[in-house]
Amino acid sequence: MKAFADLYLRLDATTSSAAKLQALRDYFSTAPAADAAWAVYFLAGGRPRQLVPTRVLRELACTLAGLPDWLFEESYQAVGDLAETISLLVPESHQVGDDGLAHWVEQHLLPLRGLPVEQLQQRLPPLWAQLDRPSLMLCLKLITGSFRVGVSKLLVTRALAQLAGLDAKRVAQRLVGYTDISHRPTAARYQQLVAPASDDEHDQRGGQPYPFFLAHPLQVPSEQFDALLGPPSEWQIEWKWDGIRAQVVKREGQLWVWSRGEELVTERFPELHSLTQTLPDGVVLDGEILVWKPGSSADELAVQPFALLQQRLGRKTLGKKLLSDAPVVLQAYDLLEWQGEDWRSRPQHARRRQLEQVLEEHPLAPVVLSPLLEGTDWADLARQREQSRSLGVEGLMLKQREALYGVGRTKDMGTWWKWKIDPFSVDAVLIYAQRGHGRRASLYSDYTFAVWDAPAGTPGRALVPFAKAYSGLSDDEMRKVDAIIRKTTVETFGPVRSVTPTLVFELGFEGIALSRRHKSGIAVRFPRMLRWRLDKPVEEADDLATLQALLA
């Protein structure tokens, strides 16, 4: 545990990729395989569900520290992280045990799940007493499923590849699905990750998908496209779908559906199960799962809002009504494997041609071919992009016709660009603030925004809250806003402060829908601050009518 805690501290202390890579290499070169297996799991984003209810942890911390509950809450508000707060409050232990990460996770932590409260209260204190402060914080992060450290999966992949003397792409391939909840990290699985390359590797992959190729945001004006991209004819152009990116894997008579988070989601989408029969073996499709309007024809663009898909994901069981009200399709746009052969190193246009042929020869009910867009020039395509919002898509995807299918967000084998439409935006007033977490701990950085309920000049008009946002400001702006919030506080309700309205921000968001859960009757998606409108007095912020107009 101590070794992994030291690794965490080293990774946390630096922003340099080279230093992080070195820290990872140092750790993996000495860690026993069983510990390394779990370390890869956590570093690559694996998270077991919460093992102990937060309430039990808090109560126990209060008891051990001899503090009243309100003082714990005050401390938590200042720290902004539960695991760190507890590790700072309970008496520090100086007798550190030397059990490894695997031992801790398998023998001490996982068995905690589902235990009655009284048992947890007995078991946890002697465990905590074996950990120094950094190890305790880490242990609590593992218990609460909140372990995060600034390391990308790519970096972990590179560290392992360097140590094992392998190509990073091979390690990335082996790592796909490693964090899925249905597998448990073991020494043997770690050894497979770093084993020498073998010829039969390809045949042994079971239902494993390929690492997803990701797009880069295109953020230059379209007038510069010719210079940057060349003519549109060099690009395969599609709509950018607003759904769940997925790979459908069909091998040896079995079907697997993987989400971009490398989670197995086969059970979530019974509509796709018929592919077990209709799709030939040795095929991997890449595409987007979307809710499609029931009863619409295959040719029309009948994509339904992401909110419907989200509702489906939130349900534990998928009832008949839900499946008939919100059926899904797969908009297929790439073919990664055909007849058991890896097609990723063939150019985009060749993969597309084969994909079209597959779908022609095997009419696959829930699978639709993502249509291509044609344009005489970029200006023409920019005009087509303007319809995005009314069609329910997020903009356009530009895929280099010669691009191979890369690993992650890379550009070395050709590029995918996402050319998204500009977000909706309104000028809103900051009315409540709460302190943030992590890097924003102790700073008032999470805000509630409001618009006016009536046009300017209406006597007695009021501000109605409609969105919360915490991202988009620079550190410097955040510090200034924090200072203003502290000076203009009207009331404090627990962790929340209400302020005299003085601050106006341009708020951006991706979608807008009617909502019964919000006071304003409106819910927005992905709200964030686009800029601080220092030039705008509060009276000139937008009103509800502006939001309602966006709904239309």
Added chain:
Amino acid sequence: MDLVIARPEGLYCPPGDFYIDPWRPVDRAVITHGHGDHARIGNGHYLAASPGAGILRSRLGQDINLQTLPYGERLLHHGVTLSLHPAGHVLGSAQVRLEYQGEVWVASGDYKVEPDATCAPFEPVPCHTFITESTFGLPIYRWPSQSEIFAAINAWWRANCAQGKASVLFCYAFGKAQRILHGLDASIGPILVHGAVEPLNRVYREAGVYLPETRYAGDIPRNDPLLRQALVLAPPSAGGSSWMRRFGDYSDAFASGWMLLRGTRRRRGVDRGFVLSDHADWPGLLWAIGQTGAERVMVTHGSVNVLVRYLNEQGLDARAFATEYGEEDDAVAVEPDA
């Protein structure tokens, strides 16, 4: 009778007709220590502890009307007996003891309870009413021992030396910088200081505090190999300025009590955070309050509401004093001298 009340100009002693650390100009000011939020310009008459005279003159001007008083010596003014007692915060820092008609109040200014060699150690002074700060008034704040921190700073410096990198340590120029200098292992390499630090070093040395030899960083040419072995002390304001360029590839660190929290450490964006404060931590505050035997506690700048509520729950009569020291309540973001 209340011997100290809060007035718009600052904390005021009505029977003695003087102020303690006023934030607006007044006729008579008793100054607890030389940090900018406690010692301000424009007062008619200053009274401070003798060891702090050099600091006050160097910061407020050589010509201020300054009267000094050795620690522990009593002075009678309008029937109020006044004496100054070490607060352990910085050189010359003092608690102000006031006695009037059998009633004793102590205003502690800023204080630290762990002794260090750059100033007289905190001395508990029995009183009926104790005025305390609350900068780190949350139970999360428990300091590691300073010997542990100095060892960590020296180890960091040594490791950087081995890699041929300068070690730039940001800290407040008055108090913290001298405390660090005193704790450094000068055999590791040369010690350089920013222009804001050197004048204060001079005052400390003149007051008899031992500090290792320091050189003004501006005197060292840009490519001098000496830079790659050096430890550089600079105020936080120097971070990100062009002044930093002379050090080439360097490692940086920040020394402050706020570095205890991961969030503040990360926000600083430095390689290392060293938890070193000139203020009392939570156990220190409670210990100091207990030592005075006071039944009434007035809480100033920091986590005022938290400490007031906690002390009341412990059976003391605790109240808040609104002041303009530090920043208002829990302003970690602003990070005053800490």
